[in-house]
Amino acid sequence: MITVVGTGTGAPAGPDLLAGAALVVGGRRHLDAAALPEGAERVVLGPLAPALDTVAEYVGKELPVVVLASGDPGFFGIVRALAERFGAGLLDVRPGVSSVATAFARIGLPWDDAVVVSAHGRELRTAVNVCRARPKVAVLTGPGAGPAELAAALPGDRVLVVASALGDPERERVERVTAAEAAARDWGAAVSVVLCLDEARALGAVRTVAGVPTAPERWALEEDAFAHRDSMITKFEVRALALARLGPRLGDLVWDVGAGSGSVAVECARLGAAVVAVEKAADGVGRIRANARAHGVEVDVVHGAAPAALAGLADDPDAVFVGGGGQELPEVVAACARRARRTVVVAMAALDRVPAARAALAEAGFVCDGVLLQSSRLAPLPGDVTRLAATNPVFLLWGVRTPVSSEGVDQ
Secondary structure: OEEEEEOEOOOOOOHHHHOOOOEEEEOHHHHHHOOOOOOOEEEEOOOHHHHHHHHHHHHHOOOOEEEEEOEOOOOOOOHHHHHHHHOHHHEEEEOOOOHHHHHHHHHOOOOOOOEEEEOOOOOHHHHHHHHHHOOEEEEEOEOOEOHHHHHHOOOOOOEEEEEEOOOOOOOOEEEEEEHHHHHOOOOOOOEEEEEEEOHHHOOOOOOOOOOOOOOOOOOOOOHHHOOOOOOOOOOHHHHHHHHHHHOOOOOOEEEEEOOOOOHHHHHHHHOOOEEEEEEOOHHHHHHHHHHHHHOOOOOEEEEOOOOHHHHHOOOOOOEEEEOOOOOOHHHHHHHHHHHOOOEEEEEEOOHHHHHHHHHHHHHOOEEEEEEEEOOEEEEEEOOOEEEEEEOOOEEEEEEEEOOOOOOOOOO
């Protein structure tokens, strides 16, 4: 049997849980704080694989093993690795209080509506994009992905709560700072968790489902759901297919270039992505912001003309939607394709632009496809009858980046 003990927020494991253990595995601070049984072997957790191999030796001899961990070891913790290696039936898990629950308790906020994301041993960009998209996020940090690195990539209106050494009566600190203040400091190695808050929305509404918000009931909303000028808006039929090809989701960053009313940007944000909308018209910038507010989502609006405005965007997007269709369209598509990680979708009314846009995607290593969308909507006629009213045809082109193959690469 493997007993997995969550030590809470710094509290040592009780001697009753360690009694009789032949092997005790844990971080150095957990082992130093525990009263190990006489004769028990001690393994300090570093690389996971060698520690699991040692555990396997003791399990094979039917000797008791205790694994010490922080907080709740089933929450982004070692329980997953142990269950995968030895089977869940061999585990006796004794959870402590997680650092996330403790940090929210320290500042008096509920956290059933918080999104929790780990940046420990993972790419920081996912945590950054979740923080940009959601008003209440807990980030589990790690080397190179601490409060300073996180804050440097966040909007200035975010407040960070940095919780360090939780549970240690002498060292515990819970500090509320601006993103700029967090980015300018060296936080050391004692950080337990970082809370990223949009304080105007931090309390949140009563939830039925905890954690990651559910997807909206509807998408590809009607045009009248958005403020727009002279029907200058991506029609919902086009938007539906564009969203399907963009695939926006929590943790993604999406650019909407030539955003117009921002209908695509807002819909991507409603589906969980962090979104940057680029628009050259000043009145368009105002409409995008108004539409984002009306739908309760975050959209970072950049006033400028592409492709020049794209150079000021620090983070590469997962997906890009390009609207409009001026003479500069091939250059805009090429600039987006150079930086998009997954896909680029282009909407064009002028078919003359299609070959150049397709060539720009292909030259950047994308596999291209497209469709001409022609739809007719039901429209009333006098006499309580209905006709079909055709909408303007739009060509939708999309490119998907091909994964880099490892075939033929020297090992």
